[in-house]
Amino acid sequence: MKNGVQIDKVESGIAFREKGQGFMFCKVYSALCLGIEGCIVRVEADMSNGLPAFQIVGELSSEVRESGARICTAMRNSGFSLPPKRYLINLAPADFRKSGTGFDLPVAVALLCCIEHVSPEFLENSIFIGELGLNGTLVPVKGILSMVSQAVKEGFSNCFVSVENAEEAAIVSEMRVFGARTFSEVIDHLQGKRKLSQILVPTSxxxxxxxxxxxxxxxxxxxxxxxxxxxxxxxxxxxxxxxxxxxxxxxxxxxxxxxxxxxxxxxxxxxxxxxxxxxxxxxxxxxxxxxxxxxxxxxxxxxxxxxxxxxxxxxxxxxxxxxxxxxxxxxxxxxxxxxxxxxxxxxxxxxxxxxxxxxxxxxxxxxxxxxxxxxxxxxxxxRKRCRCTSSQIQKYMAKISGPVLERLDxxxxxxxxxYRHMTDxxxxxxxxxxxxxxxxxxxIQKERFSGENIRYNSEMEGQMLEKYCGLDKETQRFLEKAYEKFHLSARTYQKILKVARTISDMEGSPKIQMEHVAEAVGYRLPDETYGGGLWG
Incomplete structure (x- = not known):
């Protein structure tokens, strides 16, 4: 309520609240990318009487701890001066480390909210992410897509980022994304002076x-x-x-x-x-x-x-x-x-x-x-060109261990x-x-695994192999001989079945044939080539 007029929550505008007794408090939301997952961060700003001071708390990395001077300078160069008060910024929850430079924008918005330049009513469903340059320009940050995806899950509907991050953020269609070039543009939007255009990404x-x-x-x-x-x-x-x-x-x-x-x-x-x-x-x-x-x-x-x-x-x-x-x-x-x-x-x-x-x-x-x-x-x-000894060759090949080779199908x-191929x-x-x-x-694989949580033959395990890689008796005897002759492991045996299944799919065969297994076995022989000296 301002001057007897009720002010509704809209996507831009301004509404003031009553002052407290010597202090003001405001809360703004931002986000952080941990690994590849987003995490919502609550940015709390408190202004109180006392000697002028500016402090940020909440399990911070060095770049966040040092951001205070950058934020104040960016705000001053954007035309916003802070009264000489005590300012305390809390990044909550404090049980994980806050890193990166994406908290500059939400901290600056929270400070302006404390001095009544922005109404807190318009910040409830909004999230702010961005770094501030000393001249007030918004600088892009990494991990925007993860942050915005998490924000949508937690019920946020508006997102303010730099124009460079806007198209990436707009990939999440449930979020209304506003891209700004400067800090002043964000504040003008929140005050209703000049609206930012919503960024829309056309569906491909x-x-x-x-x-x-x-x-x-x-x-x-x-x-x-x-x-x-x-x-x-x-x-x-x-x-x-x-x-x-x-x-x-x-x-x-x-x-x-x-x-x-x-x-x-x-x-x-x-x-x-x-x-x-x-x-x-x-x-x-x-x-x-x-x-x-x-x-x-x-x-x-x-x-x-x-x-x-x-x-x-x-x-x-x-x-x-x-x-x-x-x-x-x-x-x-x-x-x-x-x-x-x-x-x-x-x-x-x-x-x-x-x-x-x-x-x-x-x-x-x-x-x-x-x-x-x-x-x-x-x-x-x-041997006309190679001058390496047998021990040198085996030592070179031993750089790739058996367990790693087994994992290559x-x-x-x-x-x-x-020359005849070069001129053909x-x-x-x-x-x-x-x-x-x-x-x-x-x-074929898409239809085969439609009810499963896999997509490719190489991902089959356990009962799937028995279900989709059945062999007739003659093919089983052939594979048994290869298994014993080349001392194959259980993992290699399974990989041969998976490769044979893929070959049969490529040929349009519903069942794995003898020639499919023989070809799959042939692609495992180099494992023995250098260890057993088949060519040396």
Whole structure:
């Protein structure tokens, strides 16, 4: 009630409240990104009489603790001066650490609410996230999508962010998003002087156009076996190791894989965007990620950079490649700790990071494609060029431990391309041809697992294997001989069944045939190649 007129809660406007006895209190809501999940933070501001002071409390990181001078300077340069009072800011709840720079905007709004420049009635269903520059400009922060998603779950309906973060925040259609360039624009909106435009992201219609292949498998001469292996790899989401000499086409084939991957569903796009946003990998002004990620880290990266971690845990490369491809070129050159850190993510599809302040879980279900040379010089088993001793070769291959190799479903060795293939006009199987069988297998898997919580054959476990990977007696006897001859493990046995199921899906066969199992077994033989010296 102001001057006898009732003021309703609208999306912008101003309403004042009565002063207390020597103090004023205001509450504004913000959010924080912990891992890849959002967490709502209550920003409480109190103004009281006494010697001028400004203090922020509530389990703070250094960047939040130091933000007071930045906030006051930004407010002054935006035309808002604070009376010489005692100001106490509390970021609640205080049972987890507040980090990042996204609390500048809500703290500034709360302070103006204390001095009656903004009515608290218009802040109840609103959330404020943003960093302030010294001149009052709003600076984008990372993790916006996770924060806004959590805010919607907790009943908030309005969100104020920088214009660079607005399109990302507007992905959550249930939230009304307002993007501002400066702190003054936010306050003008709340005071009813000048409304901010609501940011709307147009719903993307499914693209029915013919698929294009900027990089085509048809550009690669020869290597039809490797192409076939890549096709199986994508169709059933099977992890792949390619071993071959330099210049044989390992990297070229891996670079073409993203163009034959199936398109992402909206839920996948949301998760991939959340991960990249939390890691600060989204470009300012970008919205929903619609293309599957392709990550190609250098072999010098650490295990924490690969799987995630740090004082404040952030997603690593394996999580940034979630839903896409993680290409590990020069696999044997990665540090032992980095390679061994892949064991648990490859098995569970998640990365668990434990810290004193809490536990974090990052999704990690990329399609892992690794490539390496067969020996230090790279040319084994071509003894005309290779000068490595047997012990050097075995030592080089031992850099990849047995448990890691077992977690890679497919392993293929490729040789140098012959001259006749280089000059052959026919390029063999191209991306469009490969895509046909991949889509056929994908549709079959979609129907097969419609009632299950999985999507690909590689994710089958336990009773699913018995249900969908049944073999006739003759095929069972063949697999038994291979199992005993090559000393396969139980995990390898299951992976052979999964790969055979994918091959049969690609061929349109309802049952797994003998030739499907034989081909799947063939993609496991390189495990024994160097340990048993079959080629040496």
């Amino acid at each position: 219609e499914k693209n029915e156009k013919e698929r294009k292949y900027p990089m085509d498998f048809g550009d690669i001469r020869g290597q039809e076996t490797a192409k076939r292996c890549m096709q199986i790899c994508v169709a059933g989401h099977h992890h792949l190791l390619v071993i071959g000499p330099p210049g044989s086409g390992k990297t070229m084939m891996a670079e073409r894989l993203p163009y034959i991957l199936p398109e992402m569903a909206f839920e996948e796009q949301m998760m991939v965007t959340k991960i990249h946003s939390a890691a600060g990998q989204l470009k300012p002004g970008s919205g929903l990620m619609t293309c599957r990620p392709f990550r190609r880290p250098h072999h010098s990266l650490s295990d924490k950079a690969l799987v995630g971690g740090g004082a404040t845990p952030t997603p690593g490369e394996i999580s940034l490649a979630h839903g896409g491809i993680l290409f590990l070129d020069e696999f044997a050159e990665f540090s032992r700790s980095a390679v061994e850190s892949l064991r648990q993510p490859l098995e569970s599809g998640e990365v668990f990071v434990h810290r004193v302040r809490g536990d974090f879980c990052f999704p990690a279900k990329p399609l892992v494609v690794a490539a390496m040379n067969p020996c230090p010089c790279g040319y084994y088993p071509d 497919l392993c293929v060795y490729i040789r140098r391309v012959d 006009e026919g390029s063999g199987m191209d991306s469009r041809q490969m895509q046909v069988k991949i889509e056929r297998a994908g549709q």
